[in-house]
Amino acid sequence: TWSIPLFTSPPEEHHPLAIAATALKSSNLPVAFPTETVYGLGADATRSEAVRGIYAAKGRPSDNPLIVHVPDLDMLKRFLPDTGLPEIYKEMITKFWPGPLTILLPVPTGKGGILAPEVTAGLETFGVRMPASALARTLIKLVGNPLAAPSANASTRPSPTKAEHVLEDLEGRIELILDGGDCSVGVESTVVDGLCSPPVVLRPGGVGIEELKKCKGWEGVVKGYKDHSEVGDKNGTPRAPGMKYKHYSPRARVVLFEGGKRLEKGDVKGGGGETVAFIRTGKWREVAGGSRSSKVEERIRGEGEEGGSFVVKQGVLLDEDGKEITKLLDVDLGQDVKGVAHGLFAALRELDRLGADVIFVEGVSDGDDIAAAVMNRLRKAASEIRH
Ligand code: TXA
Ligand code: MG
Numbered sequence: 001t002w003s004i005p006l007f008t009s010p011p012e013e014h015h016p017l018a019i020a021a022t023a024l025k026s027s028n029l030p031v032a033f034p035t036e037t038v039y040g041l042g043a044d045a046t047r048s049e050a051v052r053g054i055y056a057a058k059g060r061p062s063d064n065p066l067i068v069h070v071p072d073l074d075m076l077k078r079f080l081p082d083t084g085l086p087e088i089y090k091e092m093i094t095k096f097w098p099g100p101l102t103i104l105l106p107v108p109t110g111k112g113g114i115l116a117p118e119v120t121a122g123l124e125t126f127g128v129r130m131p132a133s134a135l136a137r138t139l140i141k142l143v144g145n146p147l148a149a150p151s152a153n154a155s156t157r158p159s160p161t162k163a164e165h166v167l168e169d170l171e172g173r174i175e176l177i178l179d180g181g182d183c184s185v186g187v188e189s190t191v192v193d194g195l196c197s198p199p200v201v202l203r204p205g206g207v208g209i210e211e212l213k214k215c216k217g218w219e220g221v222v223k224g225y226k227d228h229s230e231v232g233d234k235n236g237t238p239r240a241p242g243m244k245y246k247h248y249s250p251r252a253r254v255v256l257f258e259g260g261k262r263l264e265k266g267d268v269k270g271g272g273g274e275t276v277a278f279i280r281t282g283k284w285r286e287v288a289g290g291s292r293s294s295k296v297e298e299r300i301r302g303e304g305e306e307g308g309s310f311v312v313k314q315g316v317l318l319d320e321d322g323k324e325i326t327k328l329l330d331v332d333l334g335q336d337v338k339g340v341a342h343g344l345f346a347a348l349r350e351l352d353r354l355g356a357d358v359i360f361v362e363g364v365s366d367g368d369d370i371a372a373a374v375m376n377r378l379r380k381a382a383s384e385i386r387h
Helices: 018-024 048-058 074-078 087-096 133-144 163-170 290-297 338-353 371-381
Strands: 031-033 040-044 065-069 102-107 126-127 190-193 200-203 255-256 275-280 304-308 311-318 324-332 358-362 385-386
Touching: 018 031, 018 040, 018 133, 031 133, 031 163, 040 048, 040 133, 087 102, 163 338, 255 371, 275 338, 311 338, 324 338, 338 371
Parallel strands: 065 126, 102 190, 255 358, 255 385, 275 324, 275 358
Antiparallel strands: 031 040, 102 126, 190 200, 304 311, 311 324
């Protein structure tokens, strides 16, 4: 039973993983842990008091269900003692588990009914996934029970992809954070419902729809989420309860450039004392200045600052008299969509930290790959969309 990713025998009691596992077994305060998507805020999914601790720490509405995390198929089978895994998921989990895919299953009853009711928020289904992170799977194995875990951000904030992000939002409200460094994927798991026909993607995420379509039974999968700002939209309550809330938002106002629209010269005029930030995903171009544009580039001074996998360039826009009119912050996430997904939440948080008032973000072209997740998160974070 010690065939878990990181140990061949139990870790010593002072090992960080052992400390985290002990806290998960005994405390009602949640424990943050890394996964390959984003940091999760975990509690033993079989203990009601512990699961309630997650909602309290996050300030999460109690009608928004949590995803259950298992380390292996043996633990999954505990939910399915009589029924077994529905056929529709078999090929899919072989292909994508462990990894960023969450499947919905009927809430088990009888012998399989081990989940605390708070996990499922009164729904008839629950979401479950097997994370790729070896740390995450080892931790769950050590606890010996599945972990319920939402993303470890305060509700409405961008999801955490570094331990520091969790500390920023939840310091003092949780038991501990297991620091596993940067999350490799950077956006959350894809949530799918294969219990209905046709099957539905409830949240785009780390596994692209084009990949799902290659699985038997999923050729006709439909999108069951809505991207375009829910504000004022009366039709269609999203089926993943979490998708109806304001989400992923930094303090700064986010302006999203859609449909291939790129930041251009003159988009930033300056004035008003605002700190203006850019997140670029296309080729670099000069965007500040208007009539003064030709002089701006040499007047942008300042050095790059390490911000994880990207660099934030800082500068100022000056008027003719050399007076500072606007501070500028500039992040380039590169043109590879996986890199954009990896750095997106960290960039939003870093620009917040550096005092941005407004963040202009270049979208990526909306594909059936991880780009769908990037654009979904950005549309939810944006208070203005420009086409
Ligand atoms: O990558 C991830 O999925 C991360 C890591 C920590 O595993 N977790 C995560 O959890 O993103 P959370 O709670 O932030 O988002 C879960 C989403 C929410 O939109 C929730 O409404 C939806 O999944 N969800 C969970 N259970 C559901 C169910 N039974 N039916 C419909 N939607 C469900
Ligand atoms: Mg979340």
